[in-house]
Amino acid sequence: MEVLKLQINDNYLNLKDSYLFSTIAKKVSQYKEKYPEKKVISLGIGDVTLPLCETVVEAMKNAVLEMGTKEGFRGYGPEQGYGFLKLAVMNYYKDRNISLDENEIFISDGAKSDLGNILDIFSQDNTVLIPDPVYPVYVDTNIMAGRKILYMDANEENNFLPMPDKNIKADIIYLCSPNNPTGAVYNKNQLKAWVDYALDCGAIILFDAAYEAFIQDKDCPRSIYEIEGAKKCAIEFCSLSKTAGFTGTRCGYTIVPNALIFDNTSLNKLWLRRQTTKFNGVPYIIQRGAEAVFTEKGQKEIKENIKYYLENARIISETLSKMGIWFVGGKNSPYIWLKCPNNMSSWEFFDYLLENANIVGTPGAGFGKNGEGFFRLSSFGNREDVIKAMEKISTIK
Numbered sequence: 001m002e003v004l005k006l007q008i009n010d011n012y013l014n015l016k017d018s019y020l021f022s023t024i025a026k027k028v029s030q031y032k033e034k035y036p037e038k039k040v041i042s043l044g045i046g047d048v049t050l051p052l053c054e055t056v057v058e059a060m061k062n063a064v065l066e067m068g069t070k071e072g073f074r075g076y077g078p079e080q081g082y083g084f085l086k087l088a089v090m091n092y093y094k095d096r097n098i099s100l101d102e103n104e105i106f107i108s109d110g111a112k113s114d115l116g117n118i119l120d121i122f123s124q125d126n127t128v129l130i131p132d133p134v135y136p137v138y139v140d141t142n143i144m145a146g147r148k149i150l151y152m153d154a155n156e157e158n159n160f161l162p163m164p165d166k167n168i169k170a171d172i173i174y175l176c177s178p179n180n181p182t183g184a185v186y187n188k189n190q191l192k193a194w195v196d197y198a199l200d201c202g203a204i205i206l207f208d209a210a211y212e213a214f215i216q217d218k219d220c221p222r223s224i225y226e227i228e229g230a231k232k233c234a235i236e237f238c239s240l241s242k243t244a245g246f247t248g249t250r251c252g253y254t255i256v257p258n259a260l261i262f263d264n265t266s267l268n269k270l271w272l273r274r275q276t277t278k279f280n281g282v283p284y285i286i287q288r289g290a291e292a293v294f295t296e297k298g299q300k301e302i303k304e305n306i307k308y309y310l311e312n313a314r315i316i317s318e319t320l321s322k323m324g325i326w327f328v329g330g331k332n333s334p335y336i337w338l339k340c341p342n343n344m345s346s347w348e349f350f351d352y353l354l355e356n357a358n359i360v361g362t363p364g365a366g367f368g369k370n371g372e373g374f375f376r377l378s379s380f381g382n383r384e385d386v387i388k389a390m391e392k393i394s395t396i397k
């Protein structure tokens with residue numbers, strides 16, 4: 001019998017292994033083995049640490065009980081999400097004078113899935129433009145599809161906020177504000193420049209707003225749709241992960257405006273078709289919890305948590321400023337992106353900080369070539385640890 005030769009998607013072979021977090025874990029465990037008496041503080045975590053707020057827990061408990069009754073039981077739900085949650089998201093946008101149609105909102109199990117899955121509706125022949133340093137998902141999902149990737153430099157000169165370059169043409173542009181890993185945030189004028197550029201050259205912007213809830217400055221948009229024309233050129237990805245502690249609970253939403261017409265085709269219709277074919281929706285119980293996030297009480301409670309993280313970020317920023325260390329972020333974002341002192345490389349500074357201050361952070365080099373020489377600190381830890389870490393860091397030379 002003829003033996004067939006199954007072919008794999010060999011684009012996967014072009015993916016680079018990421019050793020960033022495994023190397024960090026290995027170095028920390030070696031250090032702890034050598035110095036068991038030392039307390040190591042982690043400012044490297046990208047996960048939240050505060051528990052779900054009371055209103056969310058209550059809503060999920062009620063939904064569980066409802067599911068246990070004959071009348072309240074629900075099986076498959078709408079793939080795009082229940083009307084009650086879409087309505088809550090619509091009102092959340094309405095408060096910022098952004099009007100959305102219900103069918104423009106797609107409830108997801110988080111931003112990461114949708115950021116990857118959205119690529120299904122675009123041709124492999126498109127070129128993508130991605131900032132460097134970057135949240136690695138944008139790069140890897142495009143490598144998997146075999147798309148051509150162009151990088152734009154985020155660096156000290158542009159405060160890690162790259163702006164459009166008329167000489168560079170790409171079909172799909174990734175923007176993330178507030179940014180992971182840099183914590184940098186675009187203001188209105190800067191985002192307007194990106195929207196104008198995308199409209200001029202017929203590109204689509206994939207706008208990652210996973211950290212929008214951390215924005216406090218009125219001049220920094222929390223949604224790209226605060227910019228005129230954006231509904232014609234941008235898809236927005238949002239998440240309750242960092243906003244409301246849903247990293248383990250899993251819920252987000254993606255906005256695909258009806259005005260997005262490319263190649264004479266509605267992207268909203270394509271995405272709906274993709275979702276109804278490949279996705280069976282977010283659990284009812286989780287969607288009830290997510291709905292509670294948008295109630296007045298839920299908003300009050302999650303804002304308390306965000307305030308807590310932002311205060312941690314302020315304490316870290318203040319210490320770095322006093323030490324004369326260059327950094328961005330930390331104001332409208334949970335991340336602080338600093339320049340390693342004394343021209344140390346990212347990994348040299350990692351070792352130095354671990355050995356001299358017993359603090360763990362994330363080497364910037366792990367997020368792209370422009371991250372070399374930079375370092376990410378996160379404010380998702382607890383207050384006492386942040387204060388202790390800053391006391392220690394300020395004593396190092």
Ligand code: PLP
Nearest residue numbers: 110111112135180210239241252
């Ligand atoms: N986008 C950015 C920039 C992130 O940093 C993260 C998570 O760390 C995500 C998206 C993924 O969020 P989610 O938990 O909703 O999948």
